[in-house]
Amino acid sequence: MKQITIKDIAKEAGVSIASVSRALNGTDGISEASRKRILDVCDRMNYTPNGLARGLVKRKTQTIGIVIPDIMSPFYSELAVLASDAAHKRGYQALLCNSFRELGTEERYLKLLVEHQVEGILIFPIGVRSEAAMEKYSRNLPIVSLNETSTPCHIPYVCADERQAGRIAAEYLISRGCKDLLFLGFKKERLAHRLRAESFLNAAADMRIPAQIYECQTDFRTSFERGYDHFRHLLTSGRNLPDGIVAASDATANGIVKACKENGIRIPEDFSLIGFDNISTELPYLDLTTVAISHEKQIETAVNLLTEMIIQGPLSLAKSRIKLEPRLIVRRSCKN
């Protein structure tokens, strides 16, 4: 499958390669007549430009990379979709990479994207351990994270204010009359979980309601599995069922729901359940009350930030660490 190049087109059209280039790029300095003739030849010969060569000389590829942990999760895939869309609107193509929740894969993809000369990267990092690679490649191109990074890390981010989110969840359950609160599905490697859990505890303490984090030493691949397992673990632990459960995320809550169903436990009759992230679209079996930011807003903001950085270079920390205000989305998984 031999590639057709502008040289072939030039020969066929009886012009120089410069003219072909001009015709192709809409540059001026060429007569309408020749442009038209050349373009005709191009599609008669089924010419496709070589993006590598073009990118090489222009130092621009008009593409950005998107790296997410798990395409199978509706939460991440929705973000990916929104991000691709936002990129398109700004004239960029998006290349999507699935890190499989694996640090090595994530890093390989960052490398691949940099090598492919994408102009910027939007990433939902696996966790705190992702930060080294992000820092490393951020010297090559702008990188924006969709999750808060730990303090020493300089990567710009756009995320929810998780402290506020944890507090909102606790306060809502308490306002619904819950007297025994549990945070389920905690995974300490996730900064968001730590922030949510911590502020959840604080809020409960402020209102003098007993609350704790259910600690459980398992590591499952997905949040769904973790929720399912932690809840089953809880059932056999001897601890009696709390009347309010804060799931570490909606995905986790999903797993909890499955375990409940298998054990004849009803929500919200037997306990109130609240999650985070607002992924519960298309899940007909439960309307999950949740705390979340608008995904559209998050992505819109993040892509704006990224494109600004592409054009203007690095921004001040103040402008590049954005926390959005989460809000409560009431559905039907809590009493009342």
Add this chain to the structure above:
Amino acid sequence: MKQITIKDIAKEAGVSIASVSRALNGTDGISEASRKRILDVCDRMNYTPNGLARGLVKRKTQTIGIVIPDIMSPFYSELAVLASDAAHKRGYQALLCNSFRELGTEERYLKLLVEHQVEGILIFPIGVRSEAAMEKYSRNLPIVSLNETSTPCHIPYVCADERQAGRIAAEYLISRGCKDLLFLGFKKERLAHRLRAESFLNAAADMRIPAQIYECQTDFRTSFERGYDHFRHLLTSGRNLPDGIVAASDATANGIVKACKENGIRIPEDFSLIGFDNISTELPYLDLTTVAISHEKQIETAVNLLTEMIIQGPLSLAKSRIKLEPRLIVRRSCKN
């Protein structure tokens, strides 16, 4: 952000660019000592090779493109994950593109991938109308479809034998005692639906059981929405509920389930439901009986085919149009 090139490395290490290239590529013709020294300089200076330049000269990028209609659907995203994985195993990186079920977007992505010089494309086409673009770009590189293409189209594919699938579904419902069969969620643009529906009708006719396709003039973006809507339409149509429903796909079945739940209709007590594709993982509320091929097998076969084509060029039609045998996966959405 100035790129560091092998020239910079060469100067810094006091060698020629050729030596740098050799060190980087593990080519021999260079002493271990210099290689090590050069590599040290590379990572001290934080060098990242320019993939565009490399791809340009080697005419190989070691990447393939994957195009799917909707990343948010667990069915497609699972395929995408399996395909990326299979590609990695064979030494290829995978670039994922989401066509949003839009013909224009799909075509733009095909173009983008070709321009980026991917070596092959795996695509789950939107529909029959995708075939023109596939044919066009298949002159540039190997393309393998994950869905049957219509007869005049020459694109290789690896898919389920949908005729067989439709028959299996009908026969199973009948064997469970169903006496009034309906095919729901039909969308005529989808070849797979046509094949499933047609063979479903044939099988029912063979066994003298009344069966029909529920035709409904709506066009929703997702199969889920279509299922939901068509079922609600059915409820208000005056037709009495069949005792066996074949959903056009599992995603459609999902929508049906939601509509049932809202209307107090129980499955399988009120009717038996069967779908296609086997996407019902992580859906705790219903164990959907379905007819499907193994996704692993499909992707494994497709990626094999694609890599073979990349290496050897076009294959014979016989070797490149593969239909896999679907099988019945019994769960709990049918009576008995």
Add this chain to the structure above:
DNA sequence: CTGTTAGCGCCTTCAA
């Protein structure tokens, strides 16, 4: 073992 050189396909001055 090492360096020099000629492209890969394209864009972009600079002259004509």
Add this chain to the structure above:
DNA sequence: TTGAAGGCGCTAACAG
């Protein structure tokens, strides 16, 4: 309005 020529960063002969 056009063409010739140089170079983007890299690899792959070819000399030495």
